[in-house]
Amino acid sequence: MRKPLFVLMATIAATLQAQTTPAGPLTLAHAxxxxxxxxxxxxxxxxxxxxxxxxVREARxxxxxxxxxxxxxxxxxxxxxxxxxxxxxxSVFNRFGTxxxxxxxxxxxxxxxxxxxxxxxQAQAADQSTQATRFDVALGVTRxxxxxxxxxxxxxxxxxxxxxxxxxxxxxxxxxxxxxKSQVDVSFADVNVSxxxxxxxxxxxxxxxxxxxxxxxxxxxxxxxxxxxxxxxxPNPPPDAxxxxxxxxxxxxxxxxxxxxxxxxxxxxxxxxxxxxxxxxLLGVGxxxxxxxxxxxxxxxxxxxxxxxxxxxxxxxxLFAARRQAAHDEMLAANQRxxxxxxxxxxxxxxxxxxxxxxxxxxPVTEExxxxxxxxxxxxxxxxELGLASIVEVTEAQLNLTQAQIENVTAxxxxxxxxxxxxYTKGALR
Numbered sequence: 407m408r409k410p411l412f413v414l415m416a417t418i419a420a421t422l423q424a425q426t427t428p429a430g431p432l433t434l435a436h437a438x439x440x441x442x443x444x445x446x447x448x449x450x451x452x453x454x455x456x457x458x459x460x461x462v463r464e465a466r467x468x469x470x471x472x473x474x475x476x477x478x479x480x481x482x483x484x485x486x487x488x489x490x491x492x493x494x495x496x497s498v499f500n501r502f503g504t505x506x507x508x509x510x511x512x513x514x515x516x517x518x519x520x521x522x523x524x525x526x527x528q529a530q531a532a533d534q535s536t537q538a539t540r541f542d543v544a545l546g547v548t549r550x551x552x553x554x555x556x557x558x559x560x561x562x563x564x565x566x567x568x569x570x571x572x573x574x575x576x577x578x579x580x581x582x583x584x585x586x587k588s589q590v591d592v593s594f595a596d597v598n599v600s601x602x603x604x605x606x607x608x609x610x611x612x613x614x615x616x617x618x619x620x621x622x623x624x625x626x627x628x629x630x631x632x633x634x635x636x637x638x639x640x641p642n643p644p645p646d647a648x649x650x651x652x653x654x655x656x657x658x659x660x661x662x663x664x665x666x667x668x669x670x671x672x673x674x675x676x677x678x679x680x681x682x683x684x685x686x687x688l689l690g691v692g693x694x695x696x697x698x699x700x701x702x703x704x705x706x707x708x709x710x711x712x713x714x715x716x717x718x719x720x721x722x723x724x725l726f727a728a729r730r731q732a733a734h735d736e737m738l739a740a741n742q743r744x745x746x747x748x749x750x751x752x753x754x755x756x757x758x759x760x761x762x763x764x765x766x767x768x769x770p771v772t773e774e775x776x777x778x779x780x781x782x783x784x785x786x787x788x789x790x791e792l793g794l795a796s797i798v799e800v801t802e803a804q805l806n807l808t809q810a811q812i813e814n815v816t817a818x819x820x821x822x823x824x825x826x827x828x829x830y831t832k833g834a835l836r
Contacts, residue, residue, distance in 0.1 A: 431632075431633045431634075431635050432632035432633065432634055432635065433635045434547075434548065434551050434635070434637055437547050437551050437620075437623075437624060437632075438544045438547050438548070440624050440625075440626075441543050441544065441546075441547045441623060441624045441625055442540055442543060442544065444624065444625035444626065445543045445623075445624070445625030446625060447539050447542070447543060447625075448536070448539055448540060448543055448625075450539075451532075451535055451536040451539040451540075452536055454532055454535070454536075455529070455532040455533050455535070455536045457532075458525075458528050458529040458531075458532035459529045459532075461525045461528065461529065462522065462525045462526050462529050464525070465518070465521045465522040465524070465525040465526075466522050468511055468514075468518040468521075469511070469518065471508050471509065471510040472508070472509040472510070473506060473507070473508050474506070474507045474509075475504075475505075475506060475507075476503075476504065476505045476506065476507055476691075476693065477503075477504050478501070478502070478503050478504075479501065479502040479503075480499070480500065480501055480502075481500050482499055482500060499698070499699055499700060500697075500698075500699035501695060501697060501698045501699065502695070502696060502697040502698075503693055503694065503695040503696070503697075503698075503709075504693050504694060504696075505691060505692055505693015505694065505709070506691070506692055506693060507689075507690070507691050508688075508689070508690040508691070509687060509688075509689055509690075510687065510688045510689075510690075511685070511686075511687055511688075512686040512687060512688050512714075513685075513686050514680065514683065514685045514686075515680055515683040515684065515685075516676070516677075516680045516683070517677050517680035517681065517683070520673045520674070520676045520677035520680060521673075521674070521677045523670075523673040524670045524671075524673040524674040524677060525670075527666050527667070527669050527670035527673065528666075528667065528670050530666050531662075531663045531664075531666035531667045531670065532663075534659045534660070534662040534663035534666060535659070535660075535663050537659040538658075538659040538660045538663065541659060541830055541833075541835055543623070543625075544830075544835050545826060545827065545830045545835060546623040547620075547623045547624065548822075548823065548826040548835075549619075549623070549823050549826070549827075550616065550619040550620040550622070550623040550624075551620060551623075551634060552819045552822040552823050552826075553616040553619055553620070553819075553823075554613070554616040554617055554619075554620050554632075554634055555634055555636065555819060555822075556616070556815060556816065556819035557609065557612040557613040557615070557616040558613055558634075559815045559819070560609040560612060560812065560815055561606065561609040561610055561612075561613060563609075563808065563811045563812060563815060564602060564605045564606035564609045565606060566811075567602040567605065567606075567804070567808050567811075568599065568602040568603060568606060570804065571595070571598045571599045571602050571804060572599055572602075574595055574598070574787075574800065574804070575592075575595035575596060575598070575599050578591045578592050578594075578595045578797065579592050579595070587797075590797070591796075591797040594797040594798065594801055595797065595801070597801075598801050598804060598805075602808075605808075617629055617630075617631055620632070637822065639769075639818065639821065639822070640821070640822065640825040642766050643759060643762040643763050643766055643825070643828060644759075646759075647755055647756050647759035647760075650755050650759060650828070650831070650832045651751075651752050651755045651756070651832075653832045653833065653834070654751050654752070654754075654755050654831055654832040654833055655748060655751065655752075656833070657832065657833030657834060658751055658831075658832075658833040659833065660747060660751075661744070661747055661748060661751060664740070664743050664744045664747055665744055667740055667743075668737070668740040668741055668743075668744055671733070671736055671737035671740040671741075672737055674733050674736075674737075675730070675733040675734050675736075675737050677733075678726070678729045678730045678732075678733040679730050679733075681719065681726040681729065681730070682719050682726050682730075683719075684716055684717060684718045684719070685716070685717040686714065686715070686716050686717075687714070687715045687717070688712070688713075688714055688715075689712070689713045689714070689715055690710075690711070690712045690713075691709070691710065691711050692708070692709065692710035692711070693708070693709055693710075694707055694708050694709075695707055695708070695709065751831070754831045755828075755831045755832060758824065758827045758828040758830075758831040759828060761824045761827070761828075762821065762824040762825050762827070762828045764824075765817060765820040765821035765824045765825075766821055766824075768813070768817035768820070768821075769814075769817045769818060769821060771817075772810065772813045772814035772816075772817045773814055775810040775813060775814070776807070776810045776811055776814050778810075779803070779806045779807040779809075779810040779811075780807055782803050782806065782807075783800070783803040783804060783806070783807050785803075786799045786800045786802075786803040787800055787803070
């Protein structure tokens with residue numbers, strides 16, 4: 407019993423280590439490929455598209471004959487007759503027979519054609535829905551990916567801040583021991599270090615949350631601390647959003663899907679209108695009667711028959727009129743859905759363009775802010791060493807530098823995410 411228990415414990419330990427040990431480098435393109443392969447939403451959309459494709463076969467089945475095999479045996483009282491029931495032959499007798507029944511649609515004057523076109527358009531719309539799902543998943547991966555990088559960058563800022571503030575704290579403490587500075591200065595420096603440590607704790611927690619978001623975006627079941635690769639900043643956004651709007655109207659898969667569903671609604675309306683037209687069917691039966699209790703036997707051993715049936719709708723309580731009107735109303739609703747989504751897409755493009763432009767413009771401003779804050783900190787530190795400034799001026803300068811560094815990190819990764827969203831809104835994520 408010891409050996410299996412040892413093996414079980416070793417397996418559990420290896421599993422836990424695999425979950426906590428950082429994986430190899432992960433690029434954004436690789437992360438998107440993993441998500442598109444593993445994410446359950448993509449799998450759902452693909453299965454729904456496959457089901458829609460099978461409905462095309464369902465609609466096309468009306469073009470083919472229906473063939474049924476028949477085996478019938480009966481036993482009845484001699485010379486008896488049917489007295490009630492359906493209008494069939496009144497004679498009943500002992501018999502056993504086998505045969506085939508074939509039913510072939512000759513024409514329904516366009517209804518099946520329109521139903522096949524409707525199902526084919528619905529299948530194409532399902533494919534566009536799958537593509538839209540892929541775009542959603544890829545955008546979620548991009549946001550989570552840069553969310554992890556931003557959280558890690560904030561951890562680095564916090565660690566640098568602790569080192570800088572700890573250095574000042576050590577200097578002030580040494581000067582206070584030499585009675586060159588007051589204990590108040592030491593207290594200010596200690597508080598500054600404590601604030602930096604709290605910032606580091608929050609930043610590390612942000613990394614854990616960001617990795618959790620990335621795990622979900624990848625469609626993974628267990629969290630993995632990937633080593634992410636940095637990407638260069640994307641190019642600057644275009645000067646206006648008009649060209650992007652035209653591209654989005656043309657390329658967004660959600661709009662393509664609704665346009666296809668609108669066209670399908672037109673074809674379904676036509677199919678419902680065709681309900682009031684005649685249907686023509688060709689019927690054929692044939693088989694053998696190896697046993698027939700008939701004396702003298704007058705029926706042959708085989709039987710066969712062919713018939714043409716024309717079904718002409720006359721009145722059915724306004725059922726077809728109601729179905730036709732319902733299909734027309736659904737078509738009008740589908741047309742308004744296209745219009746509403748187009749307006750939403752235009753709004754999304756303008757908002758994404760404004761967000762990307764804002765993030766792009768913040769980058770040089772925050773870079774300059776970091777330079778000026780560093781310069782101000784150096785000057786404040788020099789003035790403090792010369793006795794021309796108080797510790798408050800130095801701590802404020804340190805705080806300004808930390809805030810500037812955070813703003814710079816946030817601006818850079820905000821632009822990565824904003825540019826990805828801008829690409830998404832115009833229908834071209836990468």
